[in-house]
Amino acid sequence: MKDIFTDLYNKVLGFFRQTEKTEESAKEVACNRLKFVLMQDRTNLTPELMDRMRKELIELLSRYVEMDKEALELGFEQEGNQMALMLSIPVLRAREEAEIEATLAEEDAKKAEAETAEENSDETDSETEDDAKETEENESSEEEAEITETPDTEQDESENENPEETVKTSSKKAKASKK
Amino acid sequence: MTLTCEKVIEKDNKKGDIMSGRVIVITSGKGGVGKTTTNANIGTALAKAGKKVVMIDTDLGLRNLDLLLGLENRIVYTIVDVVEGRCKLRQALVKDKKNPNLCLLAAAQTRDKTAVTEEQLKEICEELKKDFDFILVDCPAGIEQGFQNAVAGASEAIVVTTPEMSAVRDADRIIGLLEAREEIKSYKLLLNRVRPSMIKSNDMMSVDDVVEILSAQLIGIIPEDTGIITSTNKGEPIVNDEKSLAGQAYRNVARRIIGEDVPFLDLDEETGVVAKVKKFFAGLIGKEKQ
Numbered sequence: 001m002k003d004i005f006t007d008l009y010n011k012v013l014g015f016f017r018q019t020e021k022t023e024e025s026a027k028e029v030a031c032n033r034l035k036f037v038l039m040q041d042r043t044n045l046t047p048e049l050m051d052r053m054r055k056e057l058i059e060l061l062s063r064y065v066e067m068d069k070e071a072l073e074l075g076f077e078q079e080g081n082q083m084a085l086m087l088s089i090p091v092l093r094a095r096e097e098a099e100i101e102a103t104l105a106e107e108d109a110k111k112a113e114a115e116t117a118e119e120n121s122d123e124t125d126s127e128t129e130d131d132a133k134e135t136e137e138n139e140s141s142e143e144e145a146e147i148t149e150t151p152d153t154e155q156d157e158s159e160n161e162n163p164e165e166t167v168k169t170s171s172k173k174a175k176a177s178k179k
Numbered sequence: 180m181t182l183t184c185e186k187v188i189e190k191d192n193k194k195g196d197i198m199s200g201r202v203i204v205i206t207s208g209k210g211g212v213g214k215t216t217t218n219a220n221i222g223t224a225l226a227k228a229g230k231k232v233v234m235i236d237t238d239l240g241l242r243n244l245d246l247l248l249g250l251e252n253r254i255v256y257t258i259v260d261v262v263e264g265r266c267k268l269r270q271a272l273v274k275d276k277k278n279p280n281l282c283l284l285a286a287a288q289t290r291d292k293t294a295v296t297e298e299q300l301k302e303i304c305e306e307l308k309k310d311f312d313f314i315l316v317d318c319p320a321g322i323e324q325g326f327q328n329a330v331a332g333a334s335e336a337i338v339v340t341t342p343e344m345s346a347v348r349d350a351d352r353i354i355g356l357l358e359a360r361e362e363i364k365s366y367k368l369l370l371n372r373v374r375p376s377m378i379k380s381n382d383m384m385s386v387d388d389v390v391e392i393l394s395a396q397l398i399g400i401i402p403e404d405t406g407i408i409t410s411t412n413k414g415e416p417i418v419n420d421e422k423s424l425a426g427q428a429y430r431n432v433a434r435r436i437i438g439e440d441v442p443f444l445d446l447d448e449e450t451g452v453v454a455k456v457k458k459f460f461a462g463l464i465g466k467e468k469q
Contacts, residue, residue, distance in 0.1 A: 025381035031388050034344050038351050038392065078394060 039076045042083060050074065057087065063103045066093040198231075200308040203315055203436070204333035206357075208349030210320030212341050213371040216407060218317040219247040220426070221337075223416040224433035226281035230312040233272060233282040235303070237329040238319040239294055242286035249276060249414020250283055259287035259294045261303065268306055277419075282311075292324050297331035304332030313436075322356060330357070336366040337398060342373060342384040351393055367398035369432065374403045375446040399432035401425050402446050 024032075040046060045053070054074050061067065073088040205218045218234055226232045235258065236244040245251045256271035261284070268284075275281035284303070287294060300316075307314050318329035330336070336357050340350035350368070357363045370386055377383035390397055404425035410417040417426040418433075424444070431441045 027381045027384050030344050030384050034347055034392055037348060041348065041351065
């Protein structure tokens with residue numbers, strides 16, 4: 001008999017605890033809404049712009065690591081007087097060296113194409129066109145040099161093979177940017 | 180408490196005869212959060228503590244500070260009269276009924292915000308600094324020219340807000356604007372209309388929440404008090420009521436402005452019958468769990 005009563009008591013108590021947890025208090029709602037709206041006010045970034053930033057970041061970062069695109073978290077956090085842009089990226093898998101180089105080379109090729117297209121449309125003078133080609137060659141060789149450097153860092157990353165590793169980056173942004 | 184207060188004043192007075200008053204602007208962004216009430220009470224409390232205080236109402240067209248002080252019938256000249264040369268600055272200062280240390284420079288009720296410029300307000304503040312310890316500038320609501328004018332002559336600011344979302348958001352905007360102005364050396368937060376019971380039941384943001392969100396230094400926590408309404412009706416600031424908790428909180432703010440280290444009031448009312456009953460049941464549940 002006693003056991004039945006204590007069991008019932010615990011169940012009733014548990015029920016009340018559950019409802020307490022699931023329902024956010026008015027204070028919590030206010031705090032969360034305020035933090036979100038102030039983030040927009042302070043940075044002048046609308047939800048659309050944040051979404052765009054998120055997409056661009058995913059595009060850029062997935063050249064180097066394979067990550068969980070859905071779980072990527074991007075937001076502003078306050079640390080005392082400073083605002084920090086917090087980026088949390090769950091890494092699924094480190095990419096192969098060759099894979100990274102291939103994607104980077106592809107990107108560079110695209111860039112070079114776009115540049116030449118621009119120059120061709122802008123400039124009609126044959127002399128300046130020659131000059132442009134020269135500088136272009138110089139630039140592309142510099143870029144190649146940069147690419148050869150990257151595999152070193154990538155190797156370090158592939159060493160720790162924890163697939164669900166989270167990379168946290170923060171870039172500080174002065175609060176004074178509020179108008 | 181008043182004893183320690185007087186000691187500090189004596190020390191300050193001995194420093195020298197040449198006055199260089201502190202100009203403090205009281206602002207909020209949002210209207211109706213208690214800027215003018217705060218101004219009237221801090222000003223009165225500072226004067227009661229022996230400081231020479233002048234309050235400037237810069238809310239042209241919507242003046243109210245005179246009402247809260249009960250001085251509405253004594254105003255002859257306003258700040259616009261001073262600026263336009265119809266009277267001298269000293270002539271326009273209205274002395275308080277009770278405290279000769281307290282003066283008011285009233286706003287004009289018939290003119291708009293453009294009647295006084297930033298430069299003119301700066302000049303007035305500089306002139307008043309010579310004769311007063313504190314110049315409190317009552318700022319109009321909003322972030323337009325009226326705000327810019329009020330801030331122009333000040334080097335310190337008190338941002339008044341309440342634990343409500345819209346007030347906190349506007350306070351954040353004001354803080355951003357104050358930070359952008361070089362002449363403002365420091366700003367402090369005054370949290371008005373705090374309801375301890377609502378905070379306790381998690382229905383309202385707590386003092387800590389607001390301070391964390393705005394990341395500003397706190398100078399006062401004023402509890403919601405119906406006495407504020409009656410004191411306004413009588414034209415007598417609530418700091419004159421020794422029994423009022425809000426009055427006590429405002430007196431503490433004044434002491435902090437002077438430089439004293441005063442702990443914040445404990446607003447938890449855990450002495451009532453309800454609290455006792457609650458405690459009794461909390462004890463019962465605790466026993467049963469064991």
